[in-house]
Amino acid sequence: MRTRHPSARRREEPLHTQSLDARSHECGVTDRTGESADSHVLPAGAGSAALLFPDINGNLRGKLVVPSELESESARTVGLPTTDLLLAVDPVDEPITTLTDIGITAGSKDLLLKPDTASVRRMPWLNDDAYLVLGDLNNTDGSTCEVSPRGVLRRALTALSECGLQIMAAFEFEFRLFRADSWEPATSGLSYSMAPLAQVADFVATFRSYAEAMRLGLSVVHSEGAPGLIEVNVDPAVGLDAADIAALLRTAATEAARRHDLRACFMSKPIAREEGSSAHVHFSFWNEGGDNALRGAVDDAHDEFYRRCASGIVQHLPAMSVIYNPTINSFKRLVPGYFAPVTAGCGPDDRSFALRALLRGPRSSRFELRRPGADCNPYLTLAAIAASAYLGLVDTVVPARDELDRHDAPLPNSLESAVSEFRRRDSRLDDVLGARFCRHYLHTREWELHAWQDAVSEWERQRYA
Incomplete structure (x- = not known):
């Protein structure tokens, strides 16, 4: 058991008002960002790709697409269509009907899934030339989807x-x-x-x-x-x-x-x-x-x-x-x-x-x-x-x-x-x-x-x- 001590509180300046040390950066962590730094989403030779996003329950959802679809200018700059229904279902895929502004009761509107090129990874259980890409969900007007778990973390x-x-x-x-x-x-x-x-x-x-x-x-x-x-x-x-x-x-x-x-x-x-x-x-x-x-x-x-x-x-x-x-x-x-x-x-x-x-x-x-x-x-x-x-x-x-x-x-x-x-x-x-x-x-x-x-x-x- 921990020893009990008298309580004490004091006011101090929040840390965000204090200056930060500016010495050289060396976090000692492996960089696992994406494999491509140019305008392409996928590495050369990719045969198939899954564009995925996390739902509210932590499951990865998405589509398997041909690489040319993911490499299109529209996909790279705007995203591929999906539905907000996938953010409004429970763990067994039943629509949550108490949600009135999203999902099945609101018409299951479109969302746009924009690939995050830093997230490209191989998908080895499918085949040797299969890749997966995680993406960010936006509304059709380009604004961030406020209930997307990846967006909430950002x-x-x-x-x-x-x-x-x-x-x-x-x-x-x-x-x-x-x-x-x-x-x-x-x-x-x-x-x-x-x-x-x-x-x-x-x-x-x-x-x-x-x-x-x-x-x-x-x-x-x-x-x-x-x-x-x-x-x-x-x-x-x-x-x-x-x-x-x-x-x-x-x-x-x-x-x-x-x-x-x-x-x-x-x-x-x-x-x-x-x-x-x-x-x-x-x-x-x-x-x-x-x-x-x-x-x-x-x-x-x-x-x-x-x-x-x-x-x-x-x-x-x-x-x-x-x-x-x-x-x-x-x-x-x-x-x-x-x-x-x-x-x-x-x-x-x-x-x-x-x-x-x-x-x-x-x-x-x-x-x-x-x-x-x-x-x-x-x-x-x-x-x-x-x-x-x-x-x-x-x-x-x-x-x-x-x-x-x-x-x-x-x-x-x-x-x-x-x-x-x-x-x-x-x-x-x-x-x-x-x-x-x-x-x-x-x-x-x-x-x-x-x-x-x-x-x-x-x-x-x-x-x-």
Whole structure:
């Protein structure tokens, strides 16, 4: 338990008013931007291409097109048509009819999907000359689609940039491997043991080859503490690229599993009374001079940047839980005893904290947010982190370190309570994430909650019939 100390608060100037160090930039991170710097979208010789975007639930949607279609001037400068219906459906593709300004009740209007040429990657499970491209959704008048997850993340990153900062992040996914079309785990054995990996060696080899072909920076694969539970780590990447990598990593794992008659499951809690699947996010902030903004916290327990950033994250954790934990199932992972945080604690190198501070040197120091589950939308999760940190940086009141260390407020324990917290969110989150997005997202989570309340489970039939 943490020691309790008297509280203290003092007023300080927001960090965005302070000058930034201007030393040489060297973040030490692999650049995974696109392969083409000229006017072409795809590399020469591409045989097919998928133009994709993330939906509200974190799934990648889009079309497989011939390269000439994607290389057309119209596609490159304006985008290819799709429909806003895909941002207004639930996880089983049912239209959300409570949304009145988008989707099926508003005529399923056109959106334009403009390829982001920096996101081009190979699609190795299709064939050797297949590529995928992630894109940004715009309205037909050219304005940004306000409820597009990729657009929401761009907006939050822009807010951070106003403080002279960029975020670097890496998603640390856990997922379960099951035999195809069953809930039978594909492995057994101990966590951090080679035996479970040997049982799925062909899958691991295929997954690694896919990740290498796609430049995802896969660095670690290991077993975790439940049958079939696998954890994968990637190298950190800057901003939008970190979310792209996370979304594509899930896709690569799914396709590699399919090839070997397995199923990669990213539910937070697929099996009762066993460990769930998380998506811990490691992140740091870098200033315009190329320095880690957490470097001062290594030797100074009262470092102002640390206090501002950590305060912003934990202060908004209750409201942002509906983003970090977006489904009914998400909250079945969040129970005591499984290193799944149930309170908004923050502190150094303790896996019970929701926000873990890893202060290990001027360049490697970072935070680890342990609240998100494997079912989170990486774009919205990183946007929520960036928005929360930004609000901490611009606050006029900064908590003292002892006050921050003893902050341990309970977090929502159900989707219903998370929705309630989001309704009570700080209005400044709307300024960063977008008011229309926040209204839209709330509708989608209320729909999910109502869908669960309307369902009758086999557990109920067995217990009450």
